[in-house]
Amino acid sequence: xxxxxxxxxxxxxxxxVYLMLRKGIEVIPVHFRQDxxxxxxxxxxxxxxxxxxxxxxxxxxxxxxxHVPAFERLKRLGKERWTCVLCKWLMIRRACRIGHEVGxxxxxxxxxxxxxxxxxxxxxxxxxxxxxxxxxxxxxxxxKEEIVSIAKxxxxxxxxxRKEPPCPFTPRYPIVRGSPKxxxxxxxxxx
Numbered sequence: 001x002x003x004x005x006x007x008x009x010x011x012x013x014x015x016x017v018y019l020m021l022r023k024g025i026e027v028i029p030v031h032f033r034q035d036x037x038x039x040x041x042x043x044x045x046x047x048x049x050x051x052x053x054x055x056x057x058x059x060x061x062x063x064x065x066x067h068v069p070a071f072e073r074l075k076r077l078g079k080e081r082w083t084c085v086l087c088k089w090l091m092i093r094r095a096c097r098i099g100h101e102v103g104x105x106x107x108x109x110x111x112x113x114x115x116x117x118x119x120x121x122x123x124x125x126x127x128x129x130x131x132x133x134x135x136x137x138x139x140x141x142x143x144k145e146e147i148v149s150i151a152k153x154x155x156x157x158x159x160x161x162r163k164e165p166p167c168p169f170t171p172r173y174p175i176v177r178g179s180p181k182x183x184x185x186x187x188x189x190x191x
Contacts, residue, residue: 005108009041013110021053093130117174
């Protein structure tokens with residue numbers, strides 16, 4: 001079976017990819033490029049991860065194509081607190097499209113319940129609505145220490161831990177428990 005994976009330069013998503021490769025899944029990594037530092041790290045992570053299974057060439061998506069205009073419209077609406085949820089929703093939607101193009105049967109993410117704004121149960125429900133493919137979250141019940149331990153063991157931790165510019169779009173107070181109905185209303189105004 002083939003799946004598309006959201007692959008960032010962080011600690012979690014490379015571990016999620018590794019766990020799915022171990023299960024025999026053919027993984028096509030998709031990275032949303034914000035800057036060259038993160039993209040370089042993703043390519044290094046890809047080199048490490050491809051040792052563990054059938055890992056396709058990474059597909060690099062320009063973050064500015066869809067995300068930045070949507071964030072600008074969100075800001076004009078005074079709904080900046082929804083930026084992280086919208087960001088993940090857009091990533092899942094694009095990964096789903098790519099998945100259909102490459103014959104994938106699922107999407108893989110590095111979500112771990114409750115770690116950040118887009119990874120609360122309520123917000124994961126909202127972003128899941130962007131896909132008609134199932135979303136596998138192999139880290140969902142792990143705590144950060146467990147994930148870091150695996151990252152160290154497989155050789156991705158050092159690369160993922162290197163300093164990089166923070167996301168310039170993260171709001172000061174992101175929505176933590178989003179309402180699906182409110183999100184749909186917002187989407188209708190910006191997409």
